Amino acid sequence: MNIPSFKEDQVSQIPALQLLQKLGYTYLSPEEVDNLRGNKTASVILEPILRKQLNEINSIQVSSTKMALFSDANIENGIQALKDIPMNDGYIAASKKIYEMITLGKALEQSIDGDKKSFTMQYIDWKNFENNVFHVTEEFSVMRTGSKDHYRPDIVLFINGIPLSIIECKRPDIKEPITEAISQHTRNQQEDGIRHLYIYSQLLLSISTLQAKYATTDTKEEFWASWKEKSEENEKIILDLVNQTLSGTQKAKLFLNRKEWEQRIIELKEKEQVTVSEQDRYLYFLCRPERMLALIQDFVLFEGGTRKKIARYQQFFAINKIIKRIQITEGGKRNGGVVWHTQGSGKSLTMAMLARKIYLTIRNPKIILVTDRVDLDTQITDTFRSVEVPVYNAKTGNQLVELLQSKSDAVVTTIVNKFEAAVNQLGSTPLESENIFVLIDEGHRTQYGTFNVKMQKVLPNACFLAFTGTPLMKKEKSTAQKFGGIIDAYTILQAVEDGAIVPIIYEGRHAVQDVNQKALDRGFDSVSEPLSDYEKVDLKKKFSRANLISKTEQRIDEIARDISDHYTQNWGLDKTGERSGFKGMVVTPDKATAVKYKKAFDLIGKVTSEVIMSAPDTREGNDDIHGEPSNEVVAFWRQMEVKHGKDFDVRLIRDFKKTDYPELLIVIDKLLTGFDEPRVVVMYVCRKLRDHTLLQAIARVNRVSQGKEYGFIVDYEGIIGELNEAMNAYSDFNEFDDDDLAGTFTDIKTEIAKLPQLHTELNAIFKHVANKWDISSYAALLTDEAIRVDYYQKFLEFAKILKLAFSSIDFENNTPDKTKELYKTHFKFYAQLRISIINTYSDKIDFKKYEKQLQKLLDQHVTTEEVIRLTEQVSILDAKAFEKELEKVVGTRAKAETIASRTAKHISERMDEDPIFYKKLSELIRETISDLRALRISDVVAINRLKELREQAISKKSDDIPEAILQNDKVIPFYRLAKANDFISDDYTIPFAMEVDQIIKQYSIVDWSTKPDIIRKMTFYIGEFLIDEMHVSIEKADEMAEKCIEIAKLNYR
Template identity: 60%
Template sequence: MNTPSFKEDHISQIPALQMLQNLGYTYLTPDEADRFRGGKTSNTILEDLLRKKLKEINSDKKISSTRSTYISDANIENGIRVLKELPMNEGYIAACETAYNLITLGKAFEQNIDGDKKSITLQYIDWKTIENNDFHVTEEFSTMRSTSKDHYRPDLVLFINGIPICIIECKRPDIKEPLKQAISQHLRNQQEDGIRSLYAYSQITLSLATQQASYATNATPEKFWAHWEEKFLTQSEEVNYKAELEEIKNTPLSTSQKEKLFSDRFKYVRNYFDALETEKIQPTEQDVYLYGLCRPKRLLDLIFNFIMFDNGEKKIARYQQFFAIKKTMQRIVQIEGGKRRGGVIWHTQGSGKSLTMVMLAQAIAMEPSIRNPKIVLVTDRTDLDNQITDTLRKCGKFVENASTGQRLVELLESKSDSIVTTIINKFVAAIKKITKPLESHDIFVLVDEGHRTQHGTFNVEMQKTLPNACFIAMTGTPLFKKDKSTAKQFGGIIDTYTVDQAVKDKAVVPLLYEGRLARQVVNESPLDTFFSMVSEPLTEYQKADFKKKFSRADQLNSAEQKIYAIAWNISLHFRDNWQGKTPFKGQLVCDKKVNAIRYKEFLDEIGIVTSEVLISSIDEREGEESAYEKSSEKENRFWKKMMDEHGTAKKYEKNLINRFKNQRDPEIIIVVDKLLTGFDESKNTVLYLTRNLQGHKLLQAIARVNRINEDKEFGYIIDYYGVIENLDDALEMYSTFKDFDADDLEGTLVNVIDEIKKLPQKHSELWDIF
């Protein structure tokens, strides 16, 4: 049998079309697709198909318990017009959000019924009955660009009821970096001069190259394209899944399907693909993605329940989020002994726990077997409120932020369903105010892990007040052994996603550890060793001058000479690695507020990097400050200056975080306790540790720099204290857990020395290419 030349048509595109047809899609030739859009390549919706389906799925609209009506022809046309008129002038993502809301929520139109004007919602897709929708696929869907008469032609486009829902680029596997090329094509197509008129409707974008694949949604940078894999509860479930996929892969198309598929440009390879039907073929990676993401039931589920808009970005769930929510829902719909079983979702930091929480709240709110759910989301992220509110619009649920403990009590005690956001302090206060236990098993408490060790998510007081409530904790670090037996009473571990897995999936970047200085002990020996280490890049004259400036002995960990020396080293390190070459930033962790201010003063004096200090008010203790320790004059002056500049402590914190995230300066943000948990900024790349951290706090702190960003290969931990000893202790401590062995935290840190040792081999491999 002659094998055709390697073209994306043969090796990737045709098998994809075969698989999609076996999944229930009807193949349209390019000519057919053009006819359904009126022969206009500027039209991206197959209007004739859409018009027909809108009449069918909107033919029985209930207007009362006894009366039904249908959407008028005029409003069918209005519905098509509204869907076509996306607000591109407001920005691409705004247009995508408008399209998404129309597709998922429908559009209300006024209609005259028996002399009365009533508002009736037109639905574009029947989300409840999958079979009522039409699924089509076409190839080479030529679309006119926005700024010229030129055209781009995506390889495959999937339509639901004539609306382009999924766009796929197929590449042959033998070209250089096929996935990179496919993703680049998607991103090119979504530029302002591209074919946004098509992509604005798309909910999932796929890049396929036979044994490689990845997926994303609108305007997702290459670095954030995701890996998909199935997760199974049992071995038999996995066996059944693989058998079903293999059966679909080896089901031949019908004669009529083959006649249509191979009627035009694929005609000369039909014999090759006919011959393949006599062999048993194993599913490829692209088959796994098509089955996992595009089979009709899964596709509708992903679109409706697992896409959201977050601060001007459109996001789709990663596989670990999708399956964690599915596993959680499987257990909480069951009522045993008068209550629902909760538990802990342990997904390593940086893998999207906050989005998982919002999606889980939506899933609970929409579960038909839970009639009047009260959902309390306990978090310290106030910016989640808007995200939660917008996401849960689809459920028809009102979301309220409980600004006081008393208001939270009222909401919990009311008989109506509700979704409430609050912070941990107010939640704990509300629990104490409730005198009579609330015994409903439809109360769900979703708790962010950031404060688990402070207040105890699973404490006895909560059990007494909410005896039948379902508690679900989202954690980025494993439970301490002392917490674990208590957690089991609430269901134990629901799902895990380890550091190693997240790095493998490229959901986070690996962390490189470098110990710059061992922890110093105050003694009578001179500081020569210390200064020689931090002043290595200086000339002999500069070293002498440097040492002369700071020769006074003091308590070494608080001494100004040590702070200056570390500030100098940080300045050079940041300048040499990131300054001016990248948008990346750093975070400096100190032991006390007064030392944070000193670091800022010395960094300013050195004049190489810009920095700001973010600390608590002078009334609050941070880090290693004693409860009886009075604020220094330096702290008082600094705090007064910040309040004069920003007005309030809240504005001071908000303004500094905003500047760190969105402006060039500051390059380094200096903290004591703030921003060590829950702070999410992908440009944050290097963590300078100058204080002792332990346990959860240590693991949470180092994860501040593991978020993915374009051109960011690693996060860096530069240790000036000797914290690694404590990290070793933490890893050993966690490995004693029954459900967590040493492998669970494998890959948490990689020593930079280990990476340097790999360089000779990498150098050799590079020369082998030439």
């Protein structure tokens, strides 16, 4: 039966190199690349290619009839400028300088006919992509910073000799191949890595045949993105491409330094039709020359000077749709429309990238960004400035009118009331330019009213583009058609599926409070006696019982206590004093109530909190009928000003984002929209929220952050679901289409309902364990790696939902104590078993993602005499530490398994250094464990035998090494290799080993293992010695020489 190979080269790297050539890249072997950079592995630019391209794509327009070329000196200056990028200001700052240089060009002075002027040299021809040259290489060896060692990215893509994309390939049968590939990119970008390569790269890919992800440099793992672009046309194009055959020349070059059998396997695969893989799709969608240039030029940006970002697919397609749409004019007016991209998916950056694209695409544009809040206006302004788009902030209507009437192009930000003032001021003098673009953020609903008529009169030809992060109501959808309809939609469900946001879990936790209804009504009648019947109805409507109840101090104290317990149990300090790093927000109805919550939290003393609100004289959030702030609020405000200064809210928000304190922010309206802090994991809702305000508010918890699996909405007001009519229930979402709201949140009960099944599935793994009281019986079952992997996964799923359950008041109140105790007992046992098994079998587990959450669950809900922790495994080289760890292992058999697995891991990591020696040791370990499991030897015998093997693995010595070479560690592996082959007689084993050592030493130079010509020389002379001195056949000599080279690569550095 013919079966495919799972070797990384065969299954991922070679297919990628083949497809990239079919897409238009010219393959360069590692040897050719080394020659192009003068064999300097610290250099990453292919200078001869860049030099040639700078001459070909650049010219100077002297006059309408005369052209000139850049001088040779300036060509060299341009190359040197690209190379001489200082790292003093940081990695991202250096990357930004390079990005600006390759996208905008480099200004260079040159004299033409005696006239010295500055001219811009371009490194890439952005207008005509076919004028550039595209190359691909593999195993690109780059010297590390501060070291003679090298890292070798699998694939590097060059445009005009500049390395603009780096790809890591992984075989799909390893655990979490994409995570491993991302980890390799991350390692390469460390200070002691190869940052001097990555500062040029704009696009990073991690591919593994069936999976792929992409990012740009300095992107954390959780922000690596998926790309979706499915269409029958695309699939057909890719299918045709992968089934094309490379030319004979391309094949010969690709397989020049590869084994013959590798080429044979690829050719056998190509005899039948090949299916399109996910890897193929990503390479086509992101790396084909025209697309990659578009991504780099228009869809990479630097946010705040410290973060570099590349567009997600929905941003890319939405912007391109808009640019295409605004080119079309009807009656002198460009087409506009509405973009709905769910909150948290990068809507502000989409606007920033769009404004930049319009700015560069449309001649003399005037771009106006309109928001509905001052803080949103500030955020948008900062976003634009951070992406290097010049921005004017119009703070008054007059200022905005001046900017609109000026003839220069401009990007202007303003808030909606200033925009209205400007429109009113312009009145009967309309601005008829069709190059005015109005981008409206979350304020587009304002334009659906009478104000829209005024806008149309004053800006009759302007293009209106509205952006929203919340679903459109049914009535808004019909009105949106007047502005060109919905241009693009990226729903909540899509964002959750893509990992752009985290799913939101909703839980209603209503405070129990006895209300004397008659007394309450009598009190109301007394207060409202002076009012007319109409005023009484109006007052009663405004001050519903729910509103009164929600502000009573008794209820505030009760909820504050519940919030304190809920937050500390789930995200507060653990037993070792470590913090989760996650924050919370408390939403209150008004300033007076916010201050009361603050005092309640301080009195309880479990969590730190601060209040964020506008100054008391703004009347914001006051529900008192006279609109005056209470003395308590004024006193609090003055106290904060004395303590922290006038702009204390700015400092508190900064502290909330950057430090551990405060843990909770208490808010009214401010920060419910436009506030972006990924560490906010929970929102406690203690007031009614409606429609878009509700949807915007709950989105504060959906941002992605490391270790954050959900965002939580804890509802004390009944904002969703069935509520008592007497409490003036919040209306449901009938105004929205069901499909648009899909995925907004999941009721916590829905998730907890999965717990019994997860518990059953976890227990089912061990159903065949005969003695349920014997830990060794469980461990014996888990000797099978496939069962272990299944166990780890099912345990983590069970633990995740169990943690969720114990955070729920409904679970606590309605689940029988017996069931809860059973879950706790089983969780504790399986947690201890997991740690024991990981240590026993030396399994590689990315525990950083999970351990804090598991520990929190143990700390809060499971009583245990000793804190159970998973730590990094100790190396057997550290004898004392290993023996100490071994003492903790329960049971002699488990000790034997631990010694065996840890020694086997040590051997596996070093196998290629001395394959004969380590292979023999590995077989002896397997034999010992096999005898132990079959009860052919006792636990004690196994432990003693394994300890001896462990000592041999550490010392790398054995009794069969002759005295003549005993002290030469580098010669010994060659001696063992010779002894293992019958065609080398005993008389020649030592001379052979010594000769190989001399050949390697004679021809090795710095980084010799990456230079094919050096390797060929060594292989030739080793083979020649075998043939001439020992009369070995050519085939066996070649095979033996190759094995020697592989050993030498690891031992002669």
